[in-house]
Amino acid sequence: MDPQTPGRLILAATPIGNAEDASPRLRRLLAEADVIAAEDTRRLRALAGRLGVEVRGRVLSHHEHNEQATVGELLAAVAAGSTVLVVSDAGMPAVSDPGFRAVAAAVQAGLPVTAAPGPSAVLTALALSGLPTDRFCFDGFAPRRPGERARAFGLLAREPRTMVFFEAPHRLAAMLADLSAALGADRPAAVARELTKTYEEVRRGTLGELVAWAGDGEVRGEIAVVVGGASDPVEVSEAELVAEVLARVDAGERLKEAVADVALAAGVPKRELYAAALAARGR
Template identity: 75%
Template structure:
C-alpha cells in the first residue's frame, strides 16, 4: 500500500510501434496508448492513424515530439511524470531514440532522476540484421550515411576495416549512389543485403556482393523504407602506416614513380593518398 504522504510516482515510457504490419503492435502498446496521461508522438497524424488501425482510443493528451522541438518539449513531459502521470513516447515506426526522437528526453529524465522505462517491440535494425543472412553475433548500427558524396566516402572509409556486421538506413533515391560508395570503400565483393519494406506487403530482401546490389539498384526504381546490412571485414589484418610506407618505398626503389606507388597502395589499402604520400616523403628524408 502506498503511504498517503508519499509523492506521486509517474514514469516515462519509450514504446516501440510497428514498422509495417499493424499486427505487430503489442498488448502493452495498446494499453499505454489507451491509459497514459500524455502520448508524445513524432507525427500526431500518423499516431492517430495507427491507433485507428489498431482499434485503440487514445485516452490522454497527444502532443508532438520531433527532432525540431524535442529539446524544449522534454521539460514539459518530465513535469507530467513528476506529477505522477505516465508519458509514452512513440515515433512513426520502431523504437524511439534509435535514429528517431527520444534520446534527449531520456537523457533529461536520467539527469533529473525521473523514472524511465521501455515497452520494447518492432525494430527495423534488428529485423534487417536477422533477415540479412550475415553474422549477427557482433554488429553496429550506423544510421543514415552522410548525403554529400565526399563526406559519405570518408565516413565509409573509416568503417572499411570494421569486423562487425554493419547496419545502415537509406532513402530510396540515394540507394544506388550509397551502394556504389560502399563498393568503393569496402570492396565490390563484400557481402551485403538490401532489406526493403520490412513486415509490409511488398517486403523484399536482396542479398549478394555489393557490386551485384549496385547493378540491381540502378536497374530499376526501388521504393519504400530501406535498411542496408553489410558484412564486416574478414580479410587480412589491417596494415599499419609503417607497413604501407615500407611497401611504397620498396616499389619506388625498384624504379616505380613514388606517386604511382602511393596511388596504388593507397587504393588497395583504402587509405587517403595524401596522408600516405606525406608519410612516404617523411620516411625518405630520414
C-alpha cells in the same frame, strides 16, 4: 495522475509496417497514458484507429525539430505523476528517431524511465540478411554529401562486425556504390525494404551485384542496408598508411584530419602516424 508520486517516461516501439505486430502492452499504454509524445500526431491517431484503441491522454508533437524544446514539458509531466509515452512513427524511439534527449534528461533528473520493446527495423533487417548476427553495429543514415560519405565508409573498411544502415530510396544507388568502393565489390550485403509490409523484399548478394541492381531502376520504400564485416583483418604497413594520408592531403584534406581518420580506421597511434607523415612530406 498523482502529484505525490513521480510518474514514468516510457519508450514504446510501434509496428514498422504490419499493425498486427503491435503488442498488447502497447495497446494498453496508448489507451492509458496521460501524455503521448508522438513524432507525427496524425500517424499516431491512425495507428490507434487501426488497433481499435481510444486515445484519452493529451497528445503532443515530439519530433527531431522540436525535441529539445518539448523535453522540459514531458519531464514536468513525469515529475507531476503522469505516465508519459514516447512513440516514433515506426519502430523503437531513440534509435534514429526522437527519444534520446528525453531519456538522457530524465536520467539526469532522477526520474523513472522504462521501455515497452517491440518491432525494430534494425533487428528485423539483420535477422533476414543471412549475414552473421553474433556481433553487429548500427550506423544509422550515411552522410548525404558524397565526400563525407566516402570518408565515413573508409573508416569502416576494417570493421569486423556486421553493419546495419538506413538509407533513403533516392540515395541508395550512390550509397551502395560508395560502400563498394570503400569495402570492396565482393563484400556480402543485403538490402531490405518495406519490412513486414505487403511488398517486403530482401535482396542479397555482393555489394557489386547490389550496385548493379539498384542502378537498374528506382528502389522504393523504407530501406535498411546490411553489410558483412571484414572477414580477415589485413595488416597494413606504416608506409601504406602514410601514403593514404598524403593522398588525402593532396586531394584537399587537412593533414590532421587525414591522420585522425586513417589512424582510427587502422587502429594505430595518431601521434606516431602524424610524425611519420610529416617526415615523409619533408623528404
